Amino acid sequence: MTVSSAMAVPLRLIPIPAIERATRLVFSHVMARHPGLFDRLGDYAHKRYGFIPSDLPVGFLVEPGKGRISVHRKPDLPPTDAAVTGGFVLLLGLLEGRLDGDAVFFSRDLTVTGDMEAMLALRNALDDCNIDLPSDIGSLAGPFAPLVRRAASEIRSRVLPREAGQWN
Amino acid sequence: MELICPAGTPAAFREAVDAGADAVYCGFRDETNARNFPGLNFSRDELKAAIAYARQHGAMTFVAINTFMRAGREKLWHEAVDDAVRLGADAVILADFGLMAYTAERYPEQRLHVSVQASASNADAVNFLVETFRAKRVVLPRILTIPDLARLAKQIRCEIEVFVFGGLCVMAEGRCSLSSYATGKSPNMNGVCSPASHVRYREDGCELVSELGDYTINRFPAGEAAGYPTLCKGRFNVADERGYAFEDPVSLDVMDHVDLLREAGVSALKIEGRQRGKAYVAEVVSVMRRALAANAADRPALISRLRLLSEGQRTTSGAYEKRWR
DSSP states (O other): OOHHHHHHHHHHHSOHHHHHHHHHHHHHHHHHHOTHHHHHHGGGGGSOEEEEETTSSEEEEEEGGGTEEEEEETTOOOOOSEEEEEOHHHHHHHHTTOSOHHHHHHTTSEEEEEOHHHHHHHHHHHHHHTOOHHHHHHTTSGGGHHHHHHHHHHHHHHHSOGGGGTOO | OEEEEEOSSHHHHHHHHHTTOSEEEEOBSSTTSSOOOTTOSBOHHHHHHHHHHHHHTTOEEEEEEOSOOOTTOHHHHHHHHHHHHHHTOSEEEEOOHHHHHHHHHHOTTSOEEEOGGGOOOSHHHHHHHHHHHOOOEEEEOTTOOHHHHHHHHHHOSSEEEEEEEEEOOOSOTTTOOHHHHHHSOOTTTTSOSSOGGGEEEEEETTEEEEEETTEEEEEEOTTSOOOOOOGGGOEEEETTEEEESSOOSOEEEOGGGHHHHHHHTOOEEEEOOTTSOHHHHHHHHHHHHHHHHSOGGGHHHHHHTTGGGSGGGOEEOGGGGOOOO
16 A cells, blocks of 8 residues: 555545644644745745645645645645646655656656746755755654654655665 | 766755765856756855865866856846855856956956857867967867867867766757747846746646747657757657657767767766756766766666656767767
8 A cells, every 4th residue: 555545545534624734734844944945936935836646635735925835625726826746755755855856747747737937946946945854744743753753754765766765 | 087067956066066076067046057947046155155065075166157148237247257256166167258258357367168058169169268268178069979079179278078968959059049039038148948937838638738938849648758848859840740850859868988088088077957956966976976987888777777867768879979961
């Protein structure tokens, strides 16, 4: 069973407000730990970005300038300026800069629609941020931080494509 | 031979250094460099930190200021050179003769490299830049064969740097107007080829359609690897045929010929890709470093893993191994 298939069933059942609460907690924490993202994004921080995991029943709308993320059940996704669609794990790999966005695009595993300039700015800004989700999420866990960090790192190393894990 | 590696962000810069770059090239966050893409490039403070990082690890930093100055706005380019020199760039990579003159007059000790954008591809052109502006190296366009390079090396009085891997520009660089024709913006004047502001991708049935401005550049059937929406790699209807009029969506890879390049007199091998992510930079630089240290017979296996990272997931040796006339 993949991470996405393990998540898909509960995500169909859990109410959106509950998913959104957890997502917002992680999102605001990651944003706070990587303020350089906004400097690099510039005016593109005010765009509306859609992240649509092709293997999950939900999509995410991110508005960096407002520090806001919202979760929406498919197919009722709100309008966006730019959107990226791909496997959930792949999207997380791109978020951390562990995968090369162009290469994934060439392989057709990723679809980008809308304002390409905005999406390119976000891709480049994220790439420079050195987001490390196990570390970022772990730091939310208080005394359990080392445990959460280790577990999340272990999951990441198992689910990310082999090549992506080799360079760092 | 030196390995010259790209960096569009400080994170990619550090990856390039860590992976074994001899030099990393980068640019400022404005239209003074030919990769003026949103979210990319370096502030002055970031460049200062990057140069320090490179020095700590025994690597050099080259700063690309390789677009052409616009009349009345020369200050932007002059300040880019001033700051690159002040911050300690090991070389500035320039295309505009006026900017070369400014640099040679103000900073006679500063090492000056001739950008591929200067389109200097014969002995007279290169030697003029060497004698007039004390250029120490020329980056040659990707339109010469290896025998061409060998002949040229004997006739010029500076080092030669050539592209060996990454995006393949098949035009006379610095002179190409295709992007400008379609969008009003070019790498020469604005630092952008096929700017993202004019690019659209859309699904049409099973096909992925790429558009640049008002032009349809390509329609990729299901399962076919995609490419950038550049006019030179578009699929067009010409007479009764539909196909690639200029070049397929492929990337450059001449690592099979690296020994011939060395024998031809090449001093430095350049990897294209400042617009690519740090994952690409880290992977390509580390593989290239290993390939340079490997025997010729072992190189193809090492390099083959990079093919999936390439445009169209295919590579070519392009004009270096020209089989057409």
